[in-house]
Amino acid sequence: MTQERALLHVRDFEEEARRRLSQPVWDYLAGGSGDESAVHANQAVLDRLGLRPRVLTGTAGPDLGTTLLGRPLRVPLGVAPMAHHRLFHPEGEVATAQGAGSAGALFIASIFANRTLQEMAGAASGPLWLQLYWLRRRDQLEKLVASAEEAGFGALVLTVDAPVVARRPRDLRNGFSVPADVRAVNLDSSVMATTHRAVTGTSALAAHSAEQFDTSVGWADLAWLRGRTKLPLLLKGVLTTQDARLAVEHGMDGVVVSNHGGRQLPGAVTAVAALPEIAAAVRGRCAVLVDGAFRHGSDVLKALALGADTVLIGRPALWGLTCGGSTGVAAVLGLLRDELAEAMLLCGLPGLDLVDRTLLHPHDRPPDGRPA
Numbered sequence: 255m256t257q258e259r260a261l262l263h264v265r266d267f268e269e270e271a272r273r274r275l276s277q278p279v280w281d282y283l284a285g286g287s288g289d290e291s292a293v294h295a296n297q298a299v300l301d302r303l304g305l306r307p308r309v310l311t312g313t314a315g316p317d318l319g320t321t322l323l324g325r326p327l328r329v330p331l332g333v334a335p336m337a338h339h340r341l342f343h344p345e346g347e348v349a350t351a352q353g354a355g356s357a358g359a360l361f362i363a364s365i366f367a368n369r370t371l372q373e374m375a376g377a378a379s380g381p382l383w384l385q386l387y388w389l390r391r392r393d394q395l396e397k398l399v400a401s402a403e404e405a406g407f408g409a410l411v412l413t414v415d416a417p418v419v420a421r422r423p424r425d426l427r428n429g430f431s432v433p434a435d436v437r438a439v440n441l442d443s444s445v446m447a448t449t450h451r452a453v454t455g456t457s458a459l460a461a462h463s464a465e466q467f468d469t470s471v472g473w474a475d476l477a478w479l480r481g482r483t484k485l486p487l488l489l490k491g492v493l494t495t496q497d498a499r500l501a502v503e504h505g506m507d508g509v510v511v512s513n514h515g516g517r518q519l520p521g522a523v524t525a526v527a528a529l530p531e532i533a534a535a536v537r538g539r540c541a542v543l544v545d546g547a548f549r550h551g552s553d554v555l556k557a558l559a560l561g562a563d564t565v566l567i568g569r570p571a572l573w574g575l576t577c578g579g580s581t582g583v584a585a586v587l588g589l590l591r592d593e594l595a596e597a598m599l600l601c602g603l604p605g606l607d608l609v610d611r612t613l614l615h616p617h618d619r620p621p622d623g624r625p626a
């Protein structure tokens with residue numbers, strides 16, 4: 255990683271990545287749907303929660319180890335599924351898998367990854383899962399599920415908050431499309447052709463989703479997927495207790511509480527606001543992951559206190575990838591890990607088992623984020 259000043263906070267990676275990326279790629283990464291208020295709300299809701307430290311607990315060197323779906327995880331962190339990592343670094347998802355593994359974190363690869371399942375599995379030293387969108391082409395889904403199982407992926411995550419890619423003004427303005435050499439190599443090229451077609455004033459991603467995503471799927475269709483794999487299945491994009499309970503009733507092994515980083519439903523509730531009631535509704539019956547605007551280890555600690563088992567990191571992982579490939583991803587995740595350990599130490603917490611709601615003061619700061 256070559257840069258002029260030290261990268262000491264995740265936001266330093268953001269600034270550096272912005273400098274390095276073209277405007278349309280930066281906009282695709284940073285942007286959200288509508289007026290982007292959900293992007294900002296994700297951050298604001300975390301900022302409003304205050305941590306309540308306990309003192310004189312004699313704590314030293316907190317243990318960050320946990321388990322997820324019965325498997326050990328060195329840190330309660332993972333990289334959220336994100337499409338097209340070769341937009342950010344030539345090594346794409348292989349570098350992300352390496353970086354996540356060396357930080358001890360989970361990596362969830364997107365269905366629109368630019369490296370093969372086998373390449374990612376070869377590079378990963380930590381848990382590796384695959385995310386799916388429900389495509390009209392079920393033959394493609396079926397093939398992908400079988401290949402993921404064969405390659406050693408540990409779970410499948412079906413994203414359910416995007417029957418279509420929402421209107422994202424930045425992408426529409428830029429007429430955003432995916433360059434021809436950035437290919438979703440795990441899918442048939444006929445499925446992906448529209449993503450490469452640039453049309454002024456439209457987003458190729460939105461056009462592609464309208465053409466290829468199956469909007470007719472309902473809860474009953476999950477049996478089709480369940481019948482095709484022994485892997486654990488999770489739903490990503492759950493924001494209500496009703497849907498979290500339905501997920502459990504339909505045999506899902508986990509939910510990812512998420513508003514897609516403010517990129518889908520404009521005005522969607524933030525994941526952090528929805529998390530406590532969802533965690534309470536399904537506790538002990540399925541894994542609960544969360545994502546959206548986690549930019550410091552203390553943010554991660556807040557989500558764990560609200561009931562999350564693991565926290566997924568989205569854009570910051572791609573800032574790290576842009577700045578330094580696998581080393582950059584490992585650096586971003588390593589920072590969050592070290593900040594989490596420091597926050598736990600400063601709160602007097604020796605391990606994750608002692609993290610609970612009593613750690614949080616709900617209205618510590620006014621909405622503008624300045625200390626009260």
Ligand SMILES: Cc1cc2nc3c(=O)[nH]c(=O)nc-3n(C[C@H](O)[C@H](O)[C@H](O)COP(=O)(O)O)c2cc1C
Binds near residue numbers: 490545546548
């Ligand atoms: C560039 C980019 C691409 C994304 N691609 C996908 C995807 O392919 N599948 C998916 O389920 N979510 C996707 N997401 C959403 C992320 O998984 C995650 O929900 C969100 O980024 C978390 O918020 P954060 O970026 O504020 O951490 C994408 C997000 C970004 C920024």
Ligand SMILES: CCCCCCC(=O)C(=O)O
Binds near residue numbers: 419460462463517
């Ligand atoms: C290639 C078509 C859709 C990609 C969508 C990826 C995504 O979820 C995102 O938020 O962007």
